[in-house]
Amino acid sequence: MDLFTQMERVKLRFIAAYERLLEEGQISEAEMEGVIQLIDQMDSMDREEFIARLSKLRPLETGD
Amino acid sequence: MNVAARDQQVSFVPCDLDAERRVLGILIRYPDKIDEIADFLDDSLFYDPAHRKIFRAIRELYQTRGKISYTQVYSKLRKEKELDSPDELLIGLTQSFISQAELRPSIEVLREKAGKRRILQAAHQIEEMILLETEESLPAYQAKAQELIFQAANVDGVDGEIAKDLLTVLNKCFLNLIARREGKTSHGLTVRFPSIDVLTTGFKKKDLIILAARPSMGKTALALNFAVNVARRNIPVLIFSLEMDDEQIGDRMVISELFRYQTERPISAFDYNTKLGEEDFIKTQSVFSELYDLPMKIVDKRGLSVGEIRAIGRKVKSEWPDLGLVIIDYLQLIRPPDDDRRNWALVVGSIVREIRDLAGELDLPIILLSQLNRGVESRENKRPMLSDLRDSGNIEEYADVVMFLYRDDYYYPEQAAEKGTLGQVEVIIAKQRKGPTGKAVLRWIPEYTRFIDEANREDV
Structure with a gap:
């Protein structure tokens, strides 16, 4: 599997995880949209910008 | 429903879900391919409704944004709330293909399955x-x-390109030009009346030709003369006769051919219809022998609807792919749909339009005979005009060629005798989309229901 495909799969899994949080009522629709926007634009951001914007999103619970 | 369950459910329907996934996967990864395949691919080719929705999403995103990503497709699908697990479906697409070269063959598979x-x-x-x-x-x-x-x-837009390259069009024109130059084909279907053929350069494929006149001008006779002349070149002809039965048509053809003996000892229609002597019988037999071989079919059923005419036309075309001419005698006898409550002019207009469409579908010229109403006779100059067709629906609007028959001696026999125009028939080409208007003059031999070319031509 090439890098592009791997990245697209990771992005979809990441968004799907947030989708579950939305279903459970842990995040709002606006936050969900924010995640999708961020993931869609991540290829055009540098690492620092991405981390800064990611940190503003509610973190996923690790379950430990 | 997961991918395996989805595949199992449709195993008896002609479809290839892997090919559908390949096409979608390639289009998300290489969206510029959408422009290349726009003419060949539409959502109806996908069997899986989910794949159809994904394809529509891809196409809309490309049209509005010009670029596509899995994230955007996912976002669009979740907003439409029509798919249960778009993430699973899209993840399934990421590994659906190896190379973009698989796109065209996969689309071919989709087209075959959809067909x-x-x-x-x-x-x-x-x-x-x-x-x-x-x-x-x-x-x-x-x-x-x-x-x-x-x-x-026959599904338009999927089985062929809608927007054709000029190069492709000109290539076809050039091949036709070469074929005409080499005498392999003519521009149109000539009817072997030189003064008409020179005006029309032959009737073109897909064209609707209206042959209209007042009763007794010789519409049917001229159409049958056309039919025999075409069939003599081994070009199949189909005649719908909604007025005369098959025997009347057959007899007319034979009598028309008996004209050839006029200079010897003539055999008239009267002789034919009563009792022929031995010598005349032998001559008539030879006419029968000639006509036997002509590729012609006659449908003599009254009250046919356009739908029935279309069905018979398609059936004959499937038996005779080189069917070259259809003649329908005549428009006003075609049965309109029973439940059509529109006024007569609108009904006739839609019948004519459907027959023109049939000419296109069968890829041949159709000659549709039409009777003119009495309006012609209320004028001093009784030559028919295009406006005479307007009261009977927009016939002239749909026709590619409108031909009228006019006989001076029918209305003014004494003047015609003085002017020497007895028996003269004007074939007035009042409209021709792909050629000039004009007038051909034929001679009408009523006792043989036969037209002869006088090889004259005047501009209208």
Whole structure:
């Protein structure tokens, strides 16, 4: 599997995880949209910008 | 539903879900391919409704944004709330192909499967129609069944390119030019009346030719003369006679050919219809022998609808792919749909339009005879004009060629005798989309129901 495909799969899994949080009522629709926007634009951001914007999103619970 | 369950559920339907996934996967990864395949691919080719929705999302995103990503497709699908797990479906697409070179062959697979599904669906509709007894008669069932199958086999926009390159068009024109130059084909279908052929350069494929006149001007006779002249070149002809029966048509053809003996000892229609002497009988037999071989079919059923004419036309075309001419005698005898409550002019207009469409579908010229109303006779100059057709629906609007027949001696026999125009028939080409208007003059020999070319031509 090439890098592009791997990245697209990771992005979809990441968004799907947030989708579950939305279903459970842990995040709002606006936050969900924010995640999708961020993931869609991540290829055009540098690492620092991405981390800064990611940190503003509610973190996923690790379950430990 | 997961991918494996989805695949199992459709195993008896003609489809290839892997090919559908390959196409979608390639289009998300290489969206510029959408422009290349726009003419060949539409959502109806996808069997899986989810794949159809994904394809529509891809196409809309490309049209509005010019670029596509899995994230955008996911976002669009989740907003539409029509798919249960878009993430699973999209993840399944990421590994659906190896190379973008698989796109065209995969689309071909989709087209083949979709074509089979359409035929299968038509078969189901035919079965249902018969079981539920939806039609009134066997011919109506046959007509409906043919229509369903024909529609299933011909889907515009998917089976061919809609927007054609000029290069492709000009290539076809050039090949036609070469074929004409080498004498392999003519521009149109000539009817062997030189003064008419020189005006029309032959009747073109897909054209609707209206041959209109007041009664007794010789419409049917001229059309039958055309038919025999065409069939003599081994070009099949189909005649719908909604007025005369098959024997009347056959007799007319024979009598028309007996004209050749006029200079010797003439055999008249009267002789033919009473009792022929031995010598005349032998001559007449030879005419029969000539006509036997002509590729011609005659449908002499009264009260045919356009749907039935279309069904018969398609059937004959499938038996005779090189069918070259259809003649329908005549428009006002075609049965309109029973439930059509529109005024007569609108009904006639839609019948004419459907016949023009049939000419296009069968790829040949159709000559549709039409009777003119009495309005012509209220004028001093009784030559028909295009406006004479307007009261009977927009016939002239749909026609590619409008021909009128006019005989001076019919209205003014004494003047015609003085002017020497007895027996003269003007074939007035009042409209011709692909050529000039004008007038050809023929001679009418009523006792033989035969027209002879006088090889004159005047501009109208």
